Structure formats: C-alpha cells, structure tokens
Amino acid sequence: MFPLIRKEKLKLGNRTVSIPKLTRNRLKKLTDHLGTIGDLLVKVFLVPPADRSIMIVAGAEVMIDEIYELTSLLSDLDIDELSEQASLAECTEFLNLTWAKNDMNAALKNLSGLVPPMAQQFVTSIAARQNQAQG
Known part of the structure; x- marks a missing residue:
C-alpha cells in the first residue's frame, strides 16, 4: 500500500498558500x-414552500460570499484579491x-x-458547593 499523502500547499488564484x-x-x-451559514439554513426552511426557491x-450568493470570507x-x-483571482473550486478545496x-x-x-463527563462533573461540583454552604 502507498502512504496517504496530504497536500500542504494549494494555489489560490495567483498565490500559493499553506x-x-x-x-x-x-x-x-x-x-x-x-x-x-446556520442562520441562512434556518431561514430557508422557515420560508413558505412557494417562496423557497427565491x-x-x-x-447561494450568501454561501459563496461566506466561502470566500472563510x-x-x-x-x-x-x-x-481572492474574489478577483481565486475560483470557487480553489476556495472549497482549501477549506476541505x-x-x-x-x-x-x-x-x-x-x-x-467529553460533554457528558464534563456536564456530570459540573453538576456534581455545584451540588458539593451547595452542601458545603448548607453544612
């Protein structure tokens, strides 16, 4: 088997970036x-089906803007510079x-x-502090 090689650099427009x-x-x-992006997805699903395509x-325009901003x-x-020089495909590959x-x-x-153990520890510590305050 050949080892998996990851790209460490990529061309974005005229520049090569790490x-x-x-x-x-x-x-x-x-x-x-x-x-x-999350707000946009929620809005799409809250719009009446007849207006959803609009x-x-x-x-889509907002998503493209977000991809370039990220x-x-x-x-x-x-x-x-990115907007003028880099393609959407280059930007999405960079993000991926x-x-x-x-x-x-x-x-x-x-x-x-980690969330469940941390939540349990948090609740336990609050209960311990309450017991100390009452005791």
Whole structure:
C-alpha cells in the first residue's frame, strides 16, 4: 500500500498558500463566521414552500460570499484579491484540506464524548458547593 499523502500547499488564484493549523485564535474567527451559514439554513426552511426557491437563490450568493470570507480569514489573503483571482473550486478545496489537515471530524467526535463527563462533573461540583454552604 502507498502512504496517504496530504497536500500542504494549494494555489489560490495567483498565490500559493499553506494549509493552516487551526489554532484557538483561528477557530474563534472561524466560528464567528459559521453562525451566518446556520442562520441562512434556518431561514430557508422557515420560508413558505412557494417562496423557497427565491430564498435558495439568494442564499447561494450568501454561501459563496461566506466561502470566500472563510478562505480569506484562514489563508490571510485579502478578500478582494481572492474574489478577483481565486475560483470557487480553489476556495472549497482549501477549506476541505484545512478541515482534513486539522482532523476536525475526530476533534468534534472527541469533544462530543467529553460533554457528558464534563456536564456530570459540573453538576456534581455545584451540588458539593451547595452542601458545603448548607453544612
């Protein structure tokens, strides 16, 4: 078997960029933008079926804008330069490679596994503090 080779660099328009490591600071910036996509999806489903196609067309433009903004944010390239030079396919490949390099599926799975024990520990600590206050 041949080892799986991941791309470490990608061409975005006229520039070659490295696939970034998602640090805490980059993740904070990323999550601020992801809320817009979620809001859009909710709005599409809340619109009456007769008007849904108009909302989907309008939503596609917003989604494309978000893809370019996320790419700009993570690549440190100016949004105007990306809009002029980089294709949508290049931007989506960059985002997919970033997701894969940082093994985000595994990270999210691990995080979901931590939630129940953390919640249990939180509730236990609150109960212990209440008992101490009453005792």
